[in-house]
Amino acid sequence: MSQLEIKDLHISIGDKPIVKGLTLTVRRGEVHALMGPNGTGKSTLAKAIAGHPSYTITSGEVLLDGRSILAMHPDERARAGIFLAFQYPSEIPGVSIANFLRAAVQARLGEGEELDATAYYKRLYSKMDLLQIDRKFTSRSVNDGFSGGEKKRCEILQMAMLEPAFALMDETDSGLDIDALRIVADGVNALRSTNLGVLMITHYQRLLGYIVPDHVHVMWDGRIVKSGDKSLALELEAKGYDWVKNELVPA
Amino acid sequence: MSVTTPDSVVGSFTAEVFDAHLASVAHLPAWWLDRKREAWARFCALPLPKRTDEAWRFATLTGLKLDGYALPAPVTAAGLGHTPIGIAKAGRLVFANNRLVASDPVAAALAERGVIFETLQNALRKHGDLVKSHLLAQPATLGAEKFSALHTALLDDGAFIFLPKGVEIADPLAVFHYAAGAGAAVFPHTLVIAEQDTRATIVDFFRSADAGAHFACGRNDLYASHGAQLTYVAAQTWSRETLSFQSNSTVARRDARVLSLNLHLGGRQSRHESHSQLQAPGAHSEMLALTVAHGAQEFDQRTRQIHQAPHTSSNLLYKNALLGRSKTIFSGLIVVDPDAQKTDAYQSNRNLMLSDDAEANSLPGLEIQANDVRCSHGATSSRIDPEQEFYLQARGIAKDAADELLTFGFFEEVLSKLGHEPLHDALRDLVKAKFQAQPAAAAPSPA
Numbered sequence: 001m002s003q004l005e006i007k008d009l010h011i012s013i014g015d016k017p018i019v020k021g022l023t024l025t026v027r028r029g030e031v032h033a034l035m036g037p038n039g040t041g042k043s044t045l046a047k048a049i050a051g052h053p054s055y056t057i058t059s060g061e062v063l064l065d066g067r068s069i070l071a072m073h074p075d076e077r078a079r080a081g082i083f084l085a086f087q088y089p090s091e092i093p094g095v096s097i098a099n100f101l102r103a104a105v106q107a108r109l110g111e112g113e114e115l116d117a118t119a120y121y122k123r124l125y126s127k128m129d130l131l132q133i134d135r136k137f138t139s140r141s142v143n144d145g146f147s148g149g150e151k152k153r154c155e156i157l158q159m160a161m162l163e164p165a166f167a168l169m170d171e172t173d174s175g176l177d178i179d180a181l182r183i184v185a186d187g188v189n190a191l192r193s194t195n196l197g198v199l200m201i202t203h204y205q206r207l208l209g210y211i212v213p214d215h216v217h218v219m220w221d222g223r224i225v226k227s228g229d230k231s232l233a234l235e236l237e238a239k240g241y242d243w244v245k246n247e248l249v250p251a
Numbered sequence: 252m253s254v255t256t257p258d259s260v261v262g263s264f265t266a267e268v269f270d271a272h273l274a275s276v277a278h279l280p281a282w283w284l285d286r287k288r289e290a291w292a293r294f295c296a297l298p299l300p301k302r303t304d305e306a307w308r309f310a311t312l313t314g315l316k317l318d319g320y321a322l323p324a325p326v327t328a329a330g331l332g333h334t335p336i337g338i339a340k341a342g343r344l345v346f347a348n349n350r351l352v353a354s355d356p357v358a359a360a361l362a363e364r365g366v367i368f369e370t371l372q373n374a375l376r377k378h379g380d381l382v383k384s385h386l387l388a389q390p391a392t393l394g395a396e397k398f399s400a401l402h403t404a405l406l407d408d409g410a411f412i413f414l415p416k417g418v419e420i421a422d423p424l425a426v427f428h429y430a431a432g433a434g435a436a437v438f439p440h441t442l443v444i445a446e447q448d449t450r451a452t453i454v455d456f457f458r459s460a461d462a463g464a465h466f467a468c469g470r471n472d473l474y475a476s477h478g479a480q481l482t483y484v485a486a487q488t489w490s491r492e493t494l495s496f497q498s499n500s501t502v503a504r505r506d507a508r509v510l511s512l513n514l515h516l517g518g519r520q521s522r523h524e525s526h527s528q529l530q531a532p533g534a535h536s537e538m539l540a541l542t543v544a545h546g547a548q549e550f551d552q553r554t555r556q557i558h559q560a561p562h563t564s565s566n567l568l569y570k571n572a573l574l575g576r577s578k579t580i581f582s583g584l585i586v587v588d589p590d591a592q593k594t595d596a597y598q599s600n601r602n603l604m605l606s607d608d609a610e611a612n613s614l615p616g617l618e619i620q621a622n623d624v625r626c627s628h629g630a631t632s633s634r635i636d637p638e639q640e641f642y643l644q645a646r647g648i649a650k651d652a653a654d655e656l657l658t659f660g661f662f663e664e665v666l667s668k669l670g671h672e673p674l675h676d677a678l679r680d681l682v683k684a685k686f687q688a689q690p691a692a693a694a695p696s697p698a
């Protein structure tokens with residue numbers, strides 16, 4: 001079975017350890033929710049797995065179907081099936097969504113293989129319709145001047161176009177209004193049924209009502225301190241992070 | 252050879268060469284021949300640029316030698332390997348080695364309304380006074396006067412475009428200027444006279460027919476009368492061994508709007524001088540340029556925005572992308588005359604450094620003699636934003652392709668001002684072709 005394994009991972013920024021021994025396995029078709037207070041290292045984990053150059057993996061492993069991805073460039077990891085939906089997507093003035101996604105799709109074709117432009121646009125428009133994104137967005141610059149919610153929806157559009165095996169979704173729900181949340185959740189659920197594995201970072205139980213997780217993990221100071229099923233998210237919401245701090249974190 | 256024209260100063264362009272040229276154009280009217288002789292004397296008298304010349308600051312003077320060039324033999328269109336640009340054109344003139352080799356005239360309806368789209372030589376026969384009053388009428392003042400004089404002395408033929416009052420032409424008028432054969436010296440010339448309330452787009456293409464070392468010394472004059480709206484585009488793709496000088500001069504009269512966009516891709520060492528004169532209220536000049544500098548290429552751009560009347564505006568945006576060991580120079584000056592109140596002038600040079608070994612020099616300047624104006628200038632050099640690069644890579648786009656995409660993004664601000672999609676795409680394709688011909692990592696070409 002295809003899986004993304006994170007094994008005793010330690011990540012530093014500069015010489016400051018942020019993630020301090022995190023182990024987690026996501027199988028395809030599963031949704032894992034990762035929750036935890038601000039600054040605990042959730043985004044660091046997601047970006048490091050995607051290959052961001054500012055993060056140093058000091059020890060541990062990340063295996064995709066048993067093979068380490070840590071020596072791969074970020075673009076190679078992406079082509080191998082990993083997708084990061086950014087908490088704060090970059091704005092790229094002057095590069096249209098259409099050209100950007102086209103380059104991303106083109107990058108997945110074999111040597112000498114040409115992209116079928118008609119088929120590409122057809123697919124792009126059908127995904128946009130599904131996510132209720134105005135087709136006019138294709139000629140707009142990537143995330144440039146987008147509202148918070150538009151950026152998040154655009155991340156999901158990219159995910160839908162690139163069809164990854166594993167998605168690291170970093171607070172995709174933040175900034176979405178209730179209708180957008182439902183649309184995005186429907187999009188993710190549709191992909192999930194086609195065997196997408198998801199690591200979903202969120203602060204809100206609200207999202208988990210729409211995308212029901214198989215597993216919930218609570219992160220604290222660079223480690224997972226408790227894992228459970230969807231009821232853990234409810235418990236966390238009821239008891240707050242003081243509960244985590246006082247009862248779950250080893251002294 | 253006379254004592255005033257030692258070899259070191261004139262290189263290949265000796266008195267014998269000039270005399271032979273004069274003999275070959277003996278049919279020209281006396282006024283033109285006189286201008287040639289005056290210009291030749293000026294060329295001989297003016298010194299080559301020196302290290303201490305402010306107008307040549309940062310330029311590689313050793314690259315300016317005029318040895319090894321000659322007025323080239325005629326060629327035919329067949330030998331040029333002319334590639335179409337894939338846009339609908341209202342007319343086309345193709346020059347190679349200073350002579351017309353192919354043309355498509357403007358539609359009969361336009362010709363009947365008085366539109367002239369001709370060679371200088373033909374225009375001279377039919378519209379002598381018009382040619383006489385506008386040919387080389389604007390001064391070149393940005394440092395390359397010696398080379399400007401050479402252009403005037405050896406100019407043989409070029410494009411003459413006249414738009415009579417009220418004429419609007421939707422599709423671009425295209426002029427191709429080729430240099431063919433090793434050592435070919437060419438003197439491209441495009442003269443545009445736009446009468447009141449006209450609207451047109453003119454595109455100059457500067458091309459080499461082969462990879463030889465060419466010498467190009469060109470000139471482009473735009474005259475925009477009351478209310479005229481001109482778009483001028485130049486796409487320079489000379490061979491990588493070419494030494495080129497180009498001087499542009501724009502005159503904008505009352506309420507005239509001129510947009511010029513110069514795309515610089517080719518050449519070994521290229522100097523481009525651009526003057527805009529805002530001569531009457533409401534005149535506006537949009538001065539745009541894009542440069543992709545690879546290998547050991549040098550692009551030297553000097554500009555002047557000259558506000559001579561109140562309520563005039565100009566906006567300059569020059570963007571350079573530098574790779575390899577390339578070098579760019581931007582030196583711009585906004586000049587506001589004492590009575591040019593309410594001038595609104597902006598000047599900006601932005602450099603995208605894609606290599607640690609490249610060098611971008613920027614010398615922005617203001618010379619303001621009026622007190623009620625809005626003028627500002629700025630210059631920046633930046634690298635690819637690592638967060639943007641990572642974002643693209645995280646979508647599976649390899650680093651080189653990501654950087655290329657970001658460079659296009661950087662250029663888009665300029666290209667989008669064209670407001671002409673086919674032309675926009677054609678220019679993008681030229682930039683793309685340059686990236687494909689020499690990716691970022693490739694070795695620099697020999698200087």
Ligand SMILES: Nc1ncnc2c1ncn2[C@@H]1O[C@H](COP(=O)(O)OP(=O)(O)OP(=O)(O)O)[C@@H](O)[C@H]1O
Binds near residue numbers: 018036041044045054
């Ligand atoms: N580039 C950086 N340089 C220095 N410190 C950083 C950098 N990026 C993150 N950090 C620090 O690392 C820690 C973890 O940050 P991270 O963004 O991973 O937290 P998070 O769990 O995603 O928080 P949030 O819920 O607020 O998104 C924080 O203390 C943060 O300040």
Ligand SMILES: [Mg+2]
Binds near residue numbers: 042087170
């Ligand atoms: Mg975060």
